[in-house]
Amino acid sequence: MNILVTGGAGFIGKYLVKSLLEKGNSVTIFDDFSNSTKESISSLIEMGVKIIEGDITKPLEIINAVKDQDIVIHLAAKISVSESISNPLQTYRVNVEGTKNILTACEKNNVKKLIAASSAAVYGEGDPNVKLTEEAELNPISPYGQTKVKMESVIKQFESEHLINCIMLRFFNIYGVGQTSEYAGVITKFLERIEQGKSLEIFGDGLQTRDFVAIDDIISSINDGILNGKSGTYNIGNGKSSTIKDLAELMISISGKRLEITYTDSLKGDIRNSQADISLAKKEIKYSPKFDLDKIKELLE
Numbered sequence: 519m520n521i522l523v524t525g526g527a528g529f530i531g532k533y534l535v536k537s538l539l540e541k542g543n544s545v546t547i548f549d550d551f552s553n554s555t556k557e558s559i560s561s562l563i564e565m566g567v568k569i570i571e572g573d574i575t576k577p578l579e580i581i582n583a584v585k586d587q588d589i590v591i592h593l594a595a596k597i598s599v600s601e602s603i604s605n606p607l608q609t610y611r612v613n614v615e616g617t618k619n620i621l622t623a624c625e626k627n628n629v630k631k632l633i634a635a636s637s638a639a640v641y642g643e644g645d646p647n648v649k650l651t652e653e654a655e656l657n658p659i660s661p662y663g664q665t666k667v668k669m670e671s672v673i674k675q676f677e678s679e680h681l682i683n684c685i686m687l688r689f690f691n692i693y694g695v696g697q698t699s700e701y702a703g704v705i706t707k708f709l710e711r712i713e714q715g716k717s718l719e720i721f722g723d724g725l726q727t728r729d730f731v732a733i734d735d736i737i738s739s740i741n742d743g744i745l746n747g748k749s750g751t752y753n754i755g756n757g758k759s760s761t762i763k764d765l766a767e768l769m770i771s772i773s774g775k776r777l778e779i780t781y782t783d784s785l786k787g788d789i790r791n792s793q794a795d796i797s798l799a800k801k802e803i804k805y806s807p808k809f810d811l812d813k814i815k816e817l818l819e
């Protein structure tokens with residue numbers, strides 16, 4: 519199959535493109551390299567990936583890139599929450615207007631399938647006692663999360679009017695080697711402290727939970743979407759949550775260092791609990807996460 523991956527040079531994109539090439543697909547990366555480099559994809563170039571340097575906010579560039587593609591996988595986005603607060607318009611332009619351009623390009627080129635990366639940021643603070651299903655209220659607390667809500671509704675609207683199959687995957691807290699600091703949050707911070715031999719600092723009591731999902735499972739979910747895809751919006755997490763305290767203890771124990779955990783005041787606006795209900799993705803696209811949090815040891819090697 520001919521597959522175009524927008525944002526294919528980014529953190530998720532690199533893993534995805536490698537997996538798609540290994541499966542024998544003809545893959546093209548469309549990326550403006552605003553949050554990635556060409557050097558970082560040299561091994562993919564050796565494997566035969568095609569590269570188009572372009573910007574999804576420029577309609578003509580994306581229309582030309584989508585020609586002759588069977589599937590578009592849309593990962594390109596402004597992903598920094600803090601940038602989305604300081605420059606909400608720019609995040610909106612890329613995440614919403616850019617997505618509209620991709621949809622138009624799919625229509626003009628008769629592409630029948632789109633898989634787009636959404637985020638757990640669409641939920642904001644949910645009910646702390648229940649797993650988040652896709653039906654949960656969308657209440658994003660950042661402009662970044664708001665653009666993902668808008669992106670989803672733009673895609674849904676477009677799908678209702680055109681003959682295209684769209685799958686939106688709401689990724690939870692991804693971890694993996696090579697992750698950019700914008701997203702990695704607590705895991706990156708703990709790693710830095712461990713490397714420096716310093717104590718790990720936890721905001722609040724450490725009992726707040728997150729659904730940490732290995733990058734390998736994220737890539738499987740996209741491949742599942744390609745193979746089994748019914749249109750729809752799906753939570754992609756691990757389905758189990760871990761407390762930040764458990765995460766800190768696990769990372770210290772894997773590191774083999776004798777480090778302490780310290781507790782300070784909780785962060786204002788910090789989400790208390792976040793856990794994905796992944797039953798819909800299991801049922802509809804046959805998503806089945808394989809890795810538990812132990813896989814984090816790869817980051818400490």
Ligand code: NAD
Pocket residue numbers: 524525526527528529530531548549550551552553554572573574575592593594595596597612616635636637638688689690691692693698701702
């Ligand atoms: P990333 O920043 O590493 O990759 C995004 C890529 O898009 C980069 O290579 C960047 O250069 C490119 N890009 C940005 N603006 C562009 C534009 N205007 N035109 C063309 N290319 C552009 O981010 P990532 O972590 O790989 O995330 C990929 C997708 O997954 C994003 O849509 C993100 O919102 C979503 N997501 C990621 C996570 C996570 O934990 N990494 C969690 C939830 C959702």
